[in-house]
Amino acid sequence: MNLNRLAWRNLWRRKRRTMITGFSVAFGVMLAVTFTGAGDYFYTRMIDAGASMGMGHVTIEAVDYHRAPSLKKRLQHVESLREKALQLPQVSDVMTRITGQAMFASASKSVGGMFIAVDPAQENSENNLFIRSIIEGSMLSSPEGRNIIVGSKLAQKLHLRMGKKVVYTTTDVHGEIVSAIARVSGIFETGISEVDGAMAMLPIHSVQKVLGYQVDEATLLGIILKDQRFSKSMRDKLAAMPLYSKAEVLSWQQSQPELAGMIAVDKSSNYISQLLIGLLVAAGILNTMLMSVLERTREFGVMMAVGMAPGALFRLIMLESFWLAVIGLIAGIIITIPWYIYMANTGIDLSGAYGDDFNFAGVLLDPVMKIRLFQESIVAILLGLFTLALAAGAYPAWRAGRIPPVESLKTI
Amino acid sequence: MTDQNNKHDTHSPLNAAVQHPIVRLSDVCKTYEQGKVRVNAVHDVSLDIQHGDFAALCGPSGSGKTSLLNLIGGLDVSSSGTVIVDGIDLATIDGSELSEVRKNRIGFVFQSYNLIPVMTAYENAAFVLNLQGVDETECRDRVMATLKAVGLEGLEKRRPDEMSGGQQQRVAIARAIVTEPAIVLADEPTANVDSHTAESLLDLMEQLNRQQGVTFLFSTHDQHVMDRARRIIQMHDGKVASDHAQAG
Numbered sequence: 125m126n127l128n129r130l131a132w133r134n135l136w137r138r139k140r141r142t143m144i145t146g147f148s149v150a151f152g153v154m155l156a157v158t159f160t161g162a163g164d165y166f167y168t169r170m171i172d173a174g175a176s177m178g179m180g181h182v183t184i185e186a187v188d189y190h191r192a193p194s195l196k197k198r199l200q201h202v203e204s205l206r207e208k209a210l211q212l213p214q215v216s217d218v219m220t221r222i223t224g225q226a227m228f229a230s231a232s233k234s235v236g237g238m239f240i241a242v243d244p245a246q247e248n249s250e251n252n253l254f255i256r257s258i259i260e261g262s263m264l265s266s267p268e269g270r271n272i273i274v275g276s277k278l279a280q281k282l283h284l285r286m287g288k289k290v291v292y293t294t295t296d297v298h299g300e301i302v303s304a305i306a307r308v309s310g311i312f313e314t315g316i317s318e319v320d321g322a323m324a325m326l327p328i329h330s331v332q333k334v335l336g337y338q339v340d341e342a343t344l345l346g347i348i349l350k351d352q353r354f355s356k357s358m359r360d361k362l363a364a365m366p367l368y369s370k371a372e373v374l375s376w377q378q379s380q381p382e383l384a385g386m387i388a389v390d391k392s393s394n395y396i397s398q399l400l401i402g403l404l405v406a407a408g409i410l411n412t413m414l415m416s417v418l419e420r421t422r423e424f425g426v427m428m429a430v431g432m433a434p435g436a437l438f439r440l441i442m443l444e445s446f447w448l449a450v451i452g453l454i455a456g457i458i459i460t461i462p463w464y465i466y467m468a469n470t471g472i473d474l475s476g477a478y479g480d481d482f483n484f485a486g487v488l489l490d491p492v493m494k495i496r497l498f499q500e501s502i503v504a505i506l507l508g509l510f511t512l513a514l515a516a517g518a519y520p521a522w523r524a525g526r527i528p529p530v531e532s533l534k535t536i
Numbered sequence: 537m538t539d540q541n542n543k544h545d546t547h548s549p550l551n552a553a554v555q556h557p558i559v560r561l562s563d564v565c566k567t568y569e570q571g572k573v574r575v576n577a578v579h580d581v582s583l584d585i586q587h588g589d590f591a592a593l594c595g596p597s598g599s600g601k602t603s604l605l606n607l608i609g610g611l612d613v614s615s616s617g618t619v620i621v622d623g624i625d626l627a628t629i630d631g632s633e634l635s636e637v638r639k640n641r642i643g644f645v646f647q648s649y650n651l652i653p654v655m656t657a658y659e660n661a662a663f664v665l666n667l668q669g670v671d672e673t674e675c676r677d678r679v680m681a682t683l684k685a686v687g688l689e690g691l692e693k694r695r696p697d698e699m700s701g702g703q704q705q706r707v708a709i710a711r712a713i714v715t716e717p718a719i720v721l722a723d724e725p726t727a728n729v730d731s732h733t734a735e736s737l738l739d740l741m742e743q744l745n746r747q748q749g750v751t752f753l754f755s756t757h758d759q760h761v762m763d764r765a766r767r768i769i770q771m772h773d774g775k776v777a778s779d780h781a782q783a784g
Contacts, residue, residue: 126666133654426650429611430664430711431639433632530612533646 127436131443134416135451142448145412149452149513152405154460156398156505161464161495163394167387168496171352171376176253177319178223178240179379180346181355182362184209187372189343190379195224195335196297199371202342208367209347214358217348219246222331224343226294228274228324230282237278237322239292241331241342243267251348254312254325261286261310267329272306276313277321284308292324297336304334352376353498402512405452409516413445417520424524425532434525441524445517449510456509467495556623557584558718558751559608564617566603566774577603578614579774585719585753590745592765593755600774601755602723608753609642609721610634622718639667643712645722645754649704651696651711657683657703658692661710668715682714683707685748686740702733709740713750722754726761738764 135142175181183190184205186197199205206218222241227234242252244264249256254273255263264271272290274282284290286308293303306326313320332339349358359375362368377384417424424437471494497505566578578600585591585608593601606612607619610626619626622641626634638644651660658679665675683692686706696704705725712720725741726734742764744750754761762768770778 130652130654137654422650423652426644426646427652427663428635429609429638429644431635431667433635435632436667528612530606533611 127440127443131440132447134420134440134444135447138416141412141415142451145408145448146451146455148408149405149449149509150456150459152401152509153453153456153505154463155401156509157460157464157497157502158467158495159394159398159401160501160505161467161497162493163391164498164501165494165496167391168352170383170387171355173253174380174383175346175348175352175376176251178221178346179344179374179376180219180251181349181352181376182347182358183344183374183376183379184347184362184368184371185344185374187370190372190374193224193343195222195295195343196299198222198297198337198341198343199345200338201340202345203340205367205371206345208365209345209362212358212361214349214351214354215347216350217246217248217251219243219251219346219348220328220342221346222328222335222337222343224294224335226292226324228278228282229291229293230284230288232283233281235278235281235322237275237324239294239324239326239331241326241328243328251346253314254323257312257314258310259313261308263310264325264327267327269327269330270304270306271309271327273310273312273325274308275320275323276311277317278324279308279311281321284311286311290324292326294335296334302334302336304330306330398508402508405509406512406516409445409448409513410519412448413441413517413520414523416444417441417524421524421527421532424527425529425534428525428529429533437525438521441521442514442517445514445521448517449513452513453506453510464495464497467493469494471495557586558589558622559583559585559753560618560620561604561608562618562620564604564607564619565615566600566607566612567615576774578607581617581774581776583769583776583779585751587751588745588749589751589753589767590742590765591753591767591769592762593753593769593771594757594762595771595777596757599771601757601771603774604771605721605723605753605755608719609644610638639664640715641718643715643717643720643750645705645708645712645720645725647724647727649696649701649708649728651704651707653696656693656695657688657699657707657710660696660707661714663711664715678714679710682710685713685744686710687736700733701729702737705729705733705737706740709737709744713744713748717750719751719753722752724755724757726756726758731760734758734761 171181184199186199189197202220206220209215209218220243224239226237226239228237242264244267247255258273259276261273264273274284274290282290288308289305290308291303291305293301296302328342329339332341347358349355355375355377359373363373427437428434471492473492475491562582564578564581565576568575568577581604593604595601603612607614608621610621614627621637624637626637629637652663655663661683662675662679665678683689686709688703688706688710691699691703699707726737729737738761741752745752756762765782767781769776
């Protein structure tokens, strides 16, 4: 009989113990999938939401605009820059945008805020958070014209309603104060107070004229990727292209350092939770294997007495740990699949706990907790738990081979 | 087991005289520390076990029988003196080489059978052959022949908990002899079975000794078992008190 078969049979000597330990591994898989899947889903949603608020997953902007924003700093030949970026395989969308600070004034009040000037032809509800947050009116229909879409709280502050006039004042390309009038054609509500109370969306050509920009000038190009995880590699790729040598290319981590920092902190605590889960699983296996070794000390003595080498005994116990881990992982996959399907499609609505204003680092979040696992996360969970399970079996395996057979044989 | 027969067919004193003994002990001592007390389990023992011996180590509990068997079997290391088994000085080899010696040259039969409970009779008997890496066909032939020789034909698929004590001990004997070892060491092999089963086990061991030339050294304090041995080595307080042949 080979060691594999012997190890497998040994596992089923104490069926209940093996089942309990296997279930603890399976439960570990389920917890790890939930934690990691929630992280993968949550971070992706945050990053995508952050990207759709103006900067994209990768931002191309005028040199030094990021450190000292000024409407004097602008990109030129934006159309050719955009066309080139759109040809890259990982790029899903590229939007030309002008962002800046402005003073908004109604007949009764003035409020400081921010504007984002867009070309409606390039915008949609996927790449633009404000479009999918419109609660009244509709999206701008043309890059020209005098329409403005304002945040709901900004509208409240300025006592604005649909069709009312707003004057926005900003500085032009020469640093001179310029003003223009616009009429409210829509109101959006993202759920983020800071955004709804300060942001407004304007047609890009109108803003270009007000600022003194040429038609192919803008402050930035926001690039939306098919998968946000490639933002750094895309940034490097674009930065290395001669066409973008006179621009600055930033990943979302660089353009939104606050969000990147918050995610990094949250990820760290997530990793610690996962490590604790892994240690609990490992402790279960260690306990089982140690008990199993201790109660078979005499048997191991006999095996060594008849010629089994300590190394072979070590392999036998490690194989038992291996099969225990395999049983646990398979059980884990079986119990986790329905849970994963439910959580990926339906999720748990947390709006009752967090309220409507549910944001993280200034980014709007979906109050429904869902999970989504990246392929590499699945591999990491299975490999991580498997490695921990084997590591937990190493000590009992080493111990079994260390007891001299003459001592083992004295054990009752 | 033809080769084995030739190899071990050396009962006559003449043969014993011209061949090296299977076991040679020279001034062997084994001292244990029990707390602050030193116990001389084996004290200055010198003796030879010859090919084909059917020898009994006798003496009361604590006389050093099991300690001496452990030293011969390479399960324990002597405090002084030399233990040579099948030409190998056990003090000069490391742990893995000792495992090899136990695997290839020594068969063990324990008082409480000590079969592996998750294995069938066949698998238990084949265990050491598997460790030796004997190919499956040869292994099967040898195990089946050995199980037949010990009277377990037809019980190959039974697990230890499905067999009587006597049957389990027969499996243990099969496991010990299937590799055709130089010597089989049996520690009180009949102590856990009734007198009828003990008688049949002794018959079996004697038959294996006479017909296949298997060398047996077994410990016992049962007078009935001693009566069956052809050589009696009497132990007392760790020393060999007497060593004499008798008609088996």
